[in-house]
Amino acid sequence: MSRTETTQGLTISAPISSDRWLTGVTMGFLLAVLIFFMLYPVYDICKLSFFRGEKLTLENYISYFTNPRMFRSLTNSLIVSGATTVITTILAFFFAYGLTRTTIPGKGIFYTISTLPLIAPSIIQGLALILLFGKNGLFTRYLLHTDWNIYGATGIIVAECLYCFPNALFILYTTLSAVDTRLDEAAQSLGASALKTFYKVTLPSAKYGIASAAALVFNLTITDFGVPVVIGGNYNVLATEIYQQVIGMQRFNLGATISVILLIPSVAAFLLNYYLTKKSYALISGQARPFLQPSRPFKKWAFTIYCWIPCTFILIVFATVFLGSFVKVWPYDFSLTLKHYNFPSLGGVAPLWTKFWASFLKGEWQAIIAYKYAPIWNSLWISIFVAVGGACLTLLAGYIVEKKKPKGEQVLYTLSVLPAAIPGIVMGLGYILAFNKPYFFIYGTFWIVIINIIICNFTLGVLSSIANLKQIDKSIEEAAVSLGANPITTFARVVFPLTKTAFFSNMTFFFMRAMTTISAVIFLVSAKVKLAAIEIVFLDIDGRTASANAMCTIIILIVVGMLVAMRLITGRTALKGMSATT
Amino acid sequence: MGRNLRLENLTKKFGTLTAVDHVDLEIEEGEFICFLGPSGCGKTTVLRMITGFETVTEGKVIFDGRVINNLIPQKREFGIVFQSYALFPNMTVEENIAFGLKVRKMPKKEVAERVDQMLDLIGLRDWRKLYPAQLSGGQQQRVALVRALAPNPQVLLLDEPLSALDAKIRVRLRAEVKRLQQELKKTMIYVTHDQEEALSIADRVVVMEAGQFRQVGKPIEIYQCPNSSFVADFVGTSNFFKGSRYEDRVKTGKREFKISQSGPPTEGEVFLAIRPEKIEVFKEGTLPSALEPSNVISGKIDVVTFLGAAVRLTINIDGEELISDIIEKEFAQRQLKQGEKVLLYFPPEAFIVYPMTQREGIS
Ligand SMILES: Nc1ncnc2c1ncn2[C@@H]1O[C@H](COP(=O)(O)OP(=O)(O)O)[C@@H](O)[C@H]1O
Ligand SMILES: [Mg+2]
Numbered sequence: 001m002s003r004t005e006t007t008q009g010l011t012i013s014a015p016i017s018s019d020r021w022l023t024g025v026t027m028g029f030l031l032a033v034l035i036f037f038m039l040y041p042v043y044d045i046c047k048l049s050f051f052r053g054e055k056l057t058l059e060n061y062i063s064y065f066t067n068p069r070m071f072r073s074l075t076n077s078l079i080v081s082g083a084t085t086v087i088t089t090i091l092a093f094f095f096a097y098g099l100t101r102t103t104i105p106g107k108g109i110f111y112t113i114s115t116l117p118l119i120a121p122s123i124i125q126g127l128a129l130i131l132l133f134g135k136n137g138l139f140t141r142y143l144l145h146t147d148w149n150i151y152g153a154t155g156i157i158v159a160e161c162l163y164c165f166p167n168a169l170f171i172l173y174t175t176l177s178a179v180d181t182r183l184d185e186a187a188q189s190l191g192a193s194a195l196k197t198f199y200k201v202t203l204p205s206a207k208y209g210i211a212s213a214a215a216l217v218f219n220l221t222i223t224d225f226g227v228p229v230v231i232g233g234n235y236n237v238l239a240t241e242i243y244q245q246v247i248g249m250q251r252f253n254l255g256a257t258i259s260v261i262l263l264i265p266s267v268a269a270f271l272l273n274y275y276l277t278k279k280s281y282a283l284i285s286g287q288a289r290p291f292l293q294p295s296r297p298f299k300k301w302a303f304t305i306y307c308w309i310p311c312t313f314i315l316i317v318f319a320t321v322f323l324g325s326f327v328k329v330w331p332y333d334f335s336l337t338l339k340h341y342n343f344p345s346l347g348g349v350a351p352l353w354t355k356f357w358a359s360f361l362k363g364e365w366q367a368i369i370a371y372k373y374a375p376i377w378n379s380l381w382i383s384i385f386v387a388v389g390g391a392c393l394t395l396l397a398g399y400i401v402e403k404k405k406p407k408g409e410q411v412l413y414t415l416s417v418l419p420a421a422i423p424g425i426v427m428g429l430g431y432i433l434a435f436n437k438p439y440f441f442i443y444g445t446f447w448i449v450i451i452n453i454i455i456c457n458f459t460l461g462v463l464s465s466i467a468n469l470k471q472i473d474k475s476i477e478e479a480a481v482s483l484g485a486n487p488i489t490t491f492a493r494v495v496f497p498l499t500k501t502a503f504f505s506n507m508t509f510f511f512m513r514a515m516t517t518i519s520a521v522i523f524l525v526s527a528k529v530k531l532a533a534i535e536i537v538f539l540d541i542d543g544r545t546a547s548a549n550a551m552c553t554i555i556i557l558i559v560v561g562m563l564v565a566m567r568l569i570t571g572r573t574a575l576k577g578m579s580a581t582t
Numbered sequence: 583m584g585r586n587l588r589l590e591n592l593t594k595k596f597g598t599l600t601a602v603d604h605v606d607l608e609i610e611e612g613e614f615i616c617f618l619g620p621s622g623c624g625k626t627t628v629l630r631m632i633t634g635f636e637t638v639t640e641g642k643v644i645f646d647g648r649v650i651n652n653l654i655p656q657k658r659e660f661g662i663v664f665q666s667y668a669l670f671p672n673m674t675v676e677e678n679i680a681f682g683l684k685v686r687k688m689p690k691k692e693v694a695e696r697v698d699q700m701l702d703l704i705g706l707r708d709w710r711k712l713y714p715a716q717l718s719g720g721q722q723q724r725v726a727l728v729r730a731l732a733p734n735p736q737v738l739l740l741d742e743p744l745s746a747l748d749a750k751i752r753v754r755l756r757a758e759v760k761r762l763q764q765e766l767k768k769t770m771i772y773v774t775h776d777q778e779e780a781l782s783i784a785d786r787v788v789v790m791e792a793g794q795f796r797q798v799g800k801p802i803e804i805y806q807c808p809n810s811s812f813v814a815d816f817v818g819t820s821n822f823f824k825g826s827r828y829e830d831r832v833k834t835g836k837r838e839f840k841i842s843q844s845g846p847p848t849e850g851e852v853f854l855a856i857r858p859e860k861i862e863v864f865k866e867g868t869l870p871s872a873l874e875p876s877n878v879i880s881g882k883i884d885v886v887t888f889l890g891a892a893v894r895l896t897i898n899i900d901g902e903e904l905i906s907d908i909i910e911k912e913f914a915q916r917q918l919k920q921g922e923k924v925l926l927y928f929p930p931e932a933f934i935v936y937p938m939t940q941r942e943g944i945s
């Protein structure tokens with residue numbers, strides 16, 4: 001062995017590597033954003049609920065729990081969320097089973113239809129149910145002439161089931177297509193009956209997936225605002241009660257208190273979902289799925305019919321709202337009209353847009369295009385900013401967490417996945433409390449709305465970025481570095497092109513969320529900043545249901561336009577594997 | 583003295599695990615060095631410390647007289663070839679090769695010339711517009727090789743570059759690597775766990791085990807004079823006997839071999855190692871008379887495996903298995919068959935003796 005003497009050679013001192021410097025700065029920036037725009041508002045809510053002035057007190061909680069009407073919002077929330085969770089999970093499970101374990105025809109159509117609720121605000125389910133089963137519903141008033149209507153718990157549960165269906169389906173579909181079907185075949189070849197195989201093999205092997213889908217549905221339902229606000233009637237739930245207390249009665253302290261109460265089940269469901277998803281993925285084997293045996297005719301027919309049931313409901317919802325926006329007086333006069341698209345004067349302007357159209361349009365047209373459509377234009381602009389900003393930030397966060405792994409990376413990861421645990425309505429209230437201050441110049445502008453939507457949907461963006469970056473071999477990046485590329489070149493020329501698909505699908509996701517979200521931003525709109533999705537709520541509250549339908553239809557068309565554009569750009573369906581949280 | 587690369591007392595610890603354990607080595611400019619060792623022995627870790635992707639726990643990496651421990655990877659100008667090829671899937675062959683040149687802001691015309699030159703080196707001119715996914719594994723690795731060579735690195739490091747390829751292509755490509763190395767006179771450090779590969783291409787081989795360098799030497803030295811029973815076992819195939827030595831005799835079981843190695847250990851418990859091709863095999867009754875009688879043992883041929891030009895015999899001697907390789911011609915001439923009783927001759931000078939303490943438990 002050649003043992004050499006110690007060299008006297010000169011040591012090259014470490015230049016602060018630009019790589020570590022950049023990583024540090026980026027991580028610091030992301031941490032600052034998450035702490036300031038997520039933790040700080042939540043902290044303000046907690047503070048307001050526990051303090052009166054400087055004094056720690058439980059006063060707010062006592063008044064909540066001693067007021068029967070307010071307290072009922074908690075039990076109501078638990079009842080509707082519990083019922084929705086059970087029903088949706090069961091429905092979606094068998095639907096996923098049909099898509100993954102049987103050889104029914106038309107799986108693609110079923111899958112596509114079942115994802116439709118994601119492209120619309122949750123409120124659409126409520127609007128459709130009201131048109132069909134409300135006081136002036138097509139069925140209730142026109143066909144059956146009954147006084148029964150769907151307002152209240154029933155309506156909320158039915159609407160939430162439809163809204164949560166695709167979210168539960170994604171998880172169950174992944175679970176069931178990953179679990180090795182050879183287990184089932186092995187059991188059957190050992191003589192177990194089909195039913196016994198299902199109970200003893202299929203169900204247990206999917207148990208984490210089922211539980212995690214259930215937790216997600218619970219979380220989505222208990223935090224939703226759009227559905228209960230239109231169809232709840234007098235049936236108050238936590239999310240609507242927060243809104244009532246704050247906007248109706250200016251009782252911010254009670255709003256904050258209810259927010260904290262809502263945070264508990266929502267965070268618990270989120271943690272459960274997160275934990276179970278990890279467990280469920282750990283069970284997934286990387287093996288290719290063996291060929292599916294052709295199902296027996298009875299099974300095939302039964303599942304085909306079964307799968308059409310939720311799909312039919314979803315199609316009816318969309319068709320109803322669409323139609324409802326074009327008929328004169330639902331359900332009495334079905335002659336077609338465009339007048340509901342001439343919204344009542346909503347007030348508000350959109351920068352650039354209003355000026356541009358007002359400069360050459362006159363009279364009625366000027367009012368419609370330049371002013372009445374301003375909220376739509378605002379929503380579109382905001383959604384584009386959210387799409388680009390959200391996709392960039394979550395890609396950066398994912399890149400740092402997955403590839404750079406600097407010290408404190410765990411903190412960044414935890415803060416990045418946390419937003420999904422915080423209900424949008426709570427975050428919205430937190431923003432008022434934290435940022436409605438004269439020196440905070442972006443409050444009351446578009447920017448606060450953009451930031452809010454990005455933060456509220458950060459989790460899914462980061463998780464999908466991480467999943468995608470995991471697939472890039474570490475040595476590809478090292479190859480670039482060893483060839484002399486600096487960190488920015490490496491990222492721009494090598495890493496980014498390889499994550500482009502995930503980036504575009506994240507953009508689509510953020511865009512959809514920005515167009516359709518209600519709960520997060522309802523506290524942030526003002527006379528100056530108006531949003532299309534929020535206008536649906538206000539139009540509905542004003543009793544202008546048909547115009548609410550029209551606004552909803554416009555939002556859906558914009559989202560569909562975006563999906564088509566993305567499909568043309570990337571050649572892929574962006575909706576696959578995407579689900580909404582919060 | 584050229585631009586030598588020197589490792590001094592180099593050590594890497596991952597927590598409590600010492601992946602690389604105080605190793606020293608001097609690599610001359612233009613030398614072709616192979617790191618050879620079983621998986622997990624720390625080869626990649628040594629390489630990554632040289633390239634700067636892994637920090638050094640203790641010791642120094644010295645290049646051209648300068649300690650470069652803290653130099654960032656892109657400043658080291660060392661080329662790397664990865665086992666997984668690591669070609670950029672979003673770029674064509676041409677763009678892959680040009681990448682290292684463009685980031686150095688080389689003028690366009692020179693880049694084009696250099697890319698042509700590189701493509702000619704591997705005879706892949708026609709493939710320049712293809713994407714990596716359209717190439718076979720062997721072609722991809724060729725591209726990876728010239729991509730790393732294009733910016734004219736000071737040292738080229740290759741981490742098991744061929745182990746993802748199938749046997750035939752592996753042999754062809756390793757000849758190509760050797761040819762390139764000789765043509766370009768580039769310092770190359772080549773990591774492999776395949777002893778045949780290491781012996782056939784390296785100027786010097788470093789045999790690693792458990793984070794340490796067990797032996798450094800020319801391939802022929804390593805093969806013929808392994809300095810430990812580990813090296814004897816890992817490099818090539820060896821038969822081992824446990825025994826105790828006194829003077830030129832080693833007693834093993836009820837047998838006693840005469841040996842001619844005079845060096846240490848001269849007495850006490852030892853291992854005897856002998857290469858399979860050194861053992862001579864005769865049919866009963868055909869034994870030449872001049873042979874040392876104590877070094878002849880009788881056995882039975884259990885298995886016959888054809889290796890091409892040679893034949894590997896697994897021979898049972900009193901329940902123990904032993905491997906002997908003889909050339910195919912001799913196998914035929916001596917009319918050996920499976921199940922046949924044979925006499926084995928162990929030439930005294932073919933035995934290598936190791937102290938027992940080095941490695942326990944080899945039978
Ligand atoms: N980043 C790391 N963290 C912890 N242990 C590591 C890391 N990299 C390598 N090791 C360990 O160091 C040892 C040597 O690894 P490696 O250099 O990759 O071996 P080889 O390339 O010879 O197969 C192994 O035991 C491996 O598990
Ligand atoms: Mg290795």
